[in-house]
Amino acid sequence: METIANQSIFEELIGIVGKENAFTLDEDKFKYSHDETEDYSFMPDLVVKPATPEEVSAVMKKCNEHLIPVTPRGGGTGLSGGALPTEKGVVISMERFNRIIEIDELNLQATVEPGVITETFQNAVKEKGLFYPPDPSSKGTCFLGGNLAENSGGPKAVKYGVTRDYVLNMEVVLPTGEIIWTAANVLKNSTGYNLTQLMCGSEGTLGIITKIVFKLRPYPKKDVTLLAPFTSNEEACRAIAAIFKSGVAPSGMEFVEREAIERTQKYLKEEMGENVVVDLPVNIQAHLLMELDGNDDEVLMRDAETILEVLEDFDTGEVLFADNQSRKDELWKLRRNVSPAVNAYSLTKAEDVVVPRGNLPALIVAIKEIGKKYGFNSVCYGHAGDGNLHINIMKEQLSDEYWNNEVNEGIKEIFIKVVELGGTLSGEHGIGIAKRPYMPLAMPEINLELMRGIKKVFDPNSILNPKKIF
Amino acid sequence: METIANQSIFEELIGIVGKENAFTLDEDKFKYSHDETEDYSFMPDLVVKPATPEEVSAVMKKCNEHLIPVTPRGGGTGLSGGALPTEKGVVISMERFNRIIEIDELNLQATVEPGVITETFQNAVKEKGLFYPPDPSSKGTCFLGGNLAENSGGPKAVKYGVTRDYVLNMEVVLPTGEIIWTAANVLKNSTGYNLTQLMCGSEGTLGIITKIVFKLRPYPKKDVTLLAPFTSNEEACRAIAAIFKSGVAPSGMEFVEREAIERTQKYLKEEMGENVVVDLPVNIQAHLLMELDGNDDEVLMRDAETILEVLEDFDTGEVLFADNQSRKDELWKLRRNVSPAVNAYSLTKAEDVVVPRGNLPALIVAIKEIGKKYGFNSVCYGHAGDGNLHINIMKEQLSDEYWNNEVNEGIKEIFIKVVELGGTLSGEHGIGIAKRPYMPLAMPEINLELMRGIKKVFDPNSILNPKKIF
Numbered sequence: 013m014e015t016i017a018n019q020s021i022f023e024e025l026i027g028i029v030g031k032e033n034a035f036t037l038d039e040d041k042f043k044y045s046h047d048e049t050e051d052y053s054f055m056p057d058l059v060v061k062p063a064t065p066e067e068v069s070a071v072m073k074k075c076n077e078h079l080i081p082v083t084p085r086g087g088g089t090g091l092s093g094g095a096l097p098t099e100k101g102v103v104i105s106m107e108r109f110n111r112i113i114e115i116d117e118l119n120l121q122a123t124v125e126p127g128v129i130t131e132t133f134q135n136a137v138k139e140k141g142l143f144y145p146p147d148p149s150s151k152g153t154c155f156l157g158g159n160l161a162e163n164s165g166g167p168k169a170v171k172y173g174v175t176r177d178y179v180l181n182m183e184v185v186l187p188t189g190e191i192i193w194t195a196a197n198v199l200k201n202s203t204g205y206n207l208t209q210l211m212c213g214s215e216g217t218l219g220i221i222t223k224i225v226f227k228l229r230p231y232p233k234k235d236v237t238l239l240a241p242f243t244s245n246e247e248a249c250r251a252i253a254a255i256f257k258s259g260v261a262p263s264g265m266e267f268v269e270r271e272a273i274e275r276t277q278k279y280l281k282e283e284m285g286e287n288v289v290v291d292l293p294v295n296i297q298a299h300l301l302m303e304l305d306g307n308d309d310e311v312l313m314r315d316a317e318t319i320l321e322v323l324e325d326f327d328t329g330e331v332l333f334a335d336n337q338s339r340k341d342e343l344w345k346l347r348r349n350v351s352p353a354v355n356a357y358s359l360t361k362a363e364d365v366v367v368p369r370g371n372l373p374a375l376i377v378a379i380k381e382i383g384k385k386y387g388f389n390s391v392c393y394g395h396a397g398d399g400n401l402h403i404n405i406m407k408e409q410l411s412d413e414y415w416n417n418e419v420n421e422g423i424k425e426i427f428i429k430v431v432e433l434g435g436t437l438s439g440e441h442g443i444g445i446a447k448r449p450y451m452p453l454a455m456p457e458i459n460l461e462l463m464r465g466i467k468k469v470f471d472p473n474s475i476l477n478p479k480k481i482f
Numbered sequence: 483m484e485t486i487a488n489q490s491i492f493e494e495l496i497g498i499v500g501k502e503n504a505f506t507l508d509e510d511k512f513k514y515s516h517d518e519t520e521d522y523s524f525m526p527d528l529v530v531k532p533a534t535p536e537e538v539s540a541v542m543k544k545c546n547e548h549l550i551p552v553t554p555r556g557g558g559t560g561l562s563g564g565a566l567p568t569e570k571g572v573v574i575s576m577e578r579f580n581r582i583i584e585i586d587e588l589n590l591q592a593t594v595e596p597g598v599i600t601e602t603f604q605n606a607v608k609e610k611g612l613f614y615p616p617d618p619s620s621k622g623t624c625f626l627g628g629n630l631a632e633n634s635g636g637p638k639a640v641k642y643g644v645t646r647d648y649v650l651n652m653e654v655v656l657p658t659g660e661i662i663w664t665a666a667n668v669l670k671n672s673t674g675y676n677l678t679q680l681m682c683g684s685e686g687t688l689g690i691i692t693k694i695v696f697k698l699r700p701y702p703k704k705d706v707t708l709l710a711p712f713t714s715n716e717e718a719c720r721a722i723a724a725i726f727k728s729g730v731a732p733s734g735m736e737f738v739e740r741e742a743i744e745r746t747q748k749y750l751k752e753e754m755g756e757n758v759v760v761d762l763p764v765n766i767q768a769h770l771l772m773e774l775d776g777n778d779d780e781v782l783m784r785d786a787e788t789i790l791e792v793l794e795d796f797d798t799g800e801v802l803f804a805d806n807q808s809r810k811d812e813l814w815k816l817r818r819n820v821s822p823a824v825n826a827y828s829l830t831k832a833e834d835v836v837v838p839r840g841n842l843p844a845l846i847v848a849i850k851e852i853g854k855k856y857g858f859n860s861v862c863y864g865h866a867g868d869g870n871l872h873i874n875i876m877k878e879q880l881s882d883e884y885w886n887n888e889v890n891e892g893i894k895e896i897f898i899k900v901v902e903l904g905g906t907l908s909g910e911h912g913i914g915i916a917k918r919p920y921m922p923l924a925m926p927e928i929n930l931e932l933m934r935g936i937k938k939v940f941d942p943n944s945i946l947n948p949k950k951i952f
Contacts, residue, residue: 119839121838196906197838198905199640200870200909200910201683202632204951205683209676209679210680253589257587259611259700371589399669454673459677462675470932470935
């Protein structure tokens with residue numbers, strides 16, 4: 013608590029949510045001071061856990077009146093620091109907004125609160141034969157509201173699109189305390205400006221989402237997984253565009269560097285006692301983990317054959333075809349654990365760049381050259397079917413000073429290359445605080461001015477998640 | 483030309499684009515005074531036809547400096563009056579922006595200018611085995627830029643999404659004359675606010691689009707068309723949600739009232755000498771025209787059978803199965819000509835409402851009841867798979883006074899019902915001037931204030947397409 017003046021305001025805020033739903037002690041607040049981004053930590057003055065839009069509204073009104081910074085928080089799995097209270101003030105944790113309000117089987121829609129865990133929601137709709145495709149690797153702990161804030165993707169985005177493609181409407185508390193719905197529960201909408209998709213991906217800077225209406229799809233009945241080994245990163249990345257050109261539409265197209273697999277095998281063994289066997293002959297440098305889904309075995313087999321035919325033109329090892337559930341689960345578990353594995357033994361900077369997928373081979377070559385030039389090791393993997401590559405830069409033996417200066421220069425060089433290749437800074441993690449210094453590389457000042465202008469329309473006093481993105 | 487002062491500014495504007503690309507005479511400007519919306523007509527002071535973003539920018543700067551209203555115009559096929567110069571001033575016609583700049587087969591993307599006709603673009607990518615799905619009925623004459631401005635849909639939106647789902651990036655001239663790109667040419671993007679999808683559907687009020695980057699898909703190799711007759715409108719609309727619930731994903735799901743078919747048959751015969759036979763037994767009141775597409779005949783047949791099984795629970799006539807090209811073309815020609823046919827013999831007010839598709843049966847019943855109450859006839863059809871219904875209200879024998887007063891009261895009642903049913907005013911035609919008075923029915927003042935605020939960020943002097951939407 014910063015000042016006596018604020019003290020009495022904080023008491024009022026605590027009154028709104030109830031004492032049992034507010035934290036003032038550092039030991040309780042610590043968890044809300046960090047997310048999964050590097051080693052960032054910022055202690056808020058107060059954490060409140062409202063349970064209704066009206067409580068959120070009351071908190072916002074009070075904070076707006078007294079110019080107290082407010083940072084909304086979901087599951088705390090963010091990779092760009094978007095949910096960190098860098099300016100102190102109040103963290104609004106959405107953890108009590110955890111109800112699935114309705115699964116509407118007639119209209120293939122669902123209404124949920126933003127604190128529902130993504131996987132919980134996926135499982136609930138799957139029980140009814142329905143499919144909510146966005147599946148960030150953190151799906152077991154991240155919140156749907158956070159997925160909306162960052163416009164999360166995941167492996168299935170390559171066929172099914174990102175979070176933005178599934179949200180039809182949302183209830184939002186504006187920084188000034190008003191509660192609005194952004195649109196209507198409809199599949200098509202040309203009625204005024206698109207507030208829904210402006211809100212989605214705005215990283216909690218324009219409003220606090222309190223209800224979400226998603227569209228759903230029928231759950232695909234069948235799937236197969238293929239794992240193709242390549243003799244070089246570049247060769248694997250070249251194959252991706254060729255596969256899409258063949259007309260096949262994989263529901264997963266993940267690139268994983270050799271080192272990522274090795275580290276994840278080690279991690280799964282040491283942390284979970286699990287042994288995921290993937291042959292790694294000495295000449296294999298990268299893998300593509302691919303999934304095909306649909307309702308028809310024959311079609312899947314034919315598409316798998318098309319992929320194999322395409323791969324004949326590339327320098328590959330033997331392609332592994334997984335059609336039994338346990339082997340599939342194992343391979344996808346390996347993929348999902350790359351991020352924790354890479355982060356388990358070293359501090360990392362996690363980049364999340366995206367380029368047109370035909371430019372991935374040039375990008376991967378450039379990243380390794382820049383790493384060599386600046387003396388850092390990088391482990392690369394990601395949703396390469398979308399052109400979305402995660403670059404984990406390892407601190408390991410580097411000094412703090414080198415890490416905070418030279419390495420950032422190298423990252424800047426990577427971003428410059430990405431933009432040269434027609435790409436941009438973030439495909440699904442957002443900008444938050446971690447990529448904020450690099451925004452001028454991605455767009456000119458006039459774009460940033462437009463964004464600041466929009467921010468001011470929603471948040472005239474700049475109290476909601478200030479100093480994020482731009 | 484309004485004043486001597488403006489006269490010299492207009493001379494400068496003409497100088498920017500060249501005399502041969504500017505119109506000052508009423509006979510030349512007339513075409514730019516109207517679109518396809520009712521009988522609206524507003525004569526601009528000047529029409530200019532720039533050919534480069536720099537020329538658009540120079541025109542915008544000059545108009546912004548002198549507070550001259552500017553109305554951007556595409557193919558002139560709009561159904562809400564969005565491209566009409568209600569405040570006079572300058573019309574910027576985008577007809578010379580008609581180049582397909584690049585079709586990138588490696589990345590399945592294309593870069594085009596906004597004055598390309600939608601069907602021309604579709605055909606150009608189809609030659610390369612690629613697919614651009616949005617296909618408004620006016621695709622033979624409408625421009626891609628106009629499709630973006632209104633966020634157009636069309637029959638295939640039900641499976642493939644609307645224009646918004648295909649635009650990755652665009653070059654835009656802001657009202658102040660700056661030229662920006664809204665994003666990057668990437669499939670996923672969490673890098674700042676989503677200016678691209680804010681621009682899309684903003685009806686030319688935020689900027690003038692001068693280049694567009696679209697994503698494309700592989701062209702589906704096979705399709706079949708089914709025409710199912712129903713004994714009532716309500717029964718047909720009930721069947722729609724049931725079909726989607728079965729897990730089938732049709733690439734077309736159009737509802738057509740009996741009267742729409744009759745009028746279109748008459749129109750095609752009288753205007754084009756074509757005889758499209760559709761059996762219309764006396765008990766049949768509505769049809770669903772459905773398409774399935776994909777790459778596999780067997781899967782299509784199986785999906786068609788699933789649809790037939792679903793329809794067994796409904797009160798239908800005999801379902802027509804069209805798998806030869808000429809019959810398919812004929813049926814879709816019938817569907818595409820409903821709008822011109824309905825408008826050929828009477829002035830109409832064309833509504834474009836959208837509801838969750840499960841609520842279509844209630845909506846269609848309400849529309850007919852309201853029509854009875856207010857004494858107007860309506861012909862209904864549309865993209866019912868999306869819950870998007872076009873309601874054409876016929877003037878016929880009604881007096882001008884009745885048409886402009888009582889009928890508008892009836893329309894208001896329809897909109898109130900639509901919103902009650904979880905829907906909104908426009909699915910794909912936009913608000914323009916025609917639906918503008920009804921916006922407060924669709925959203926509260928705070929939403930409109932946010933939209934006005936956004937407008938002001940982009941267009942501080944309110945010169946670009948003023949008095950549209952809100």
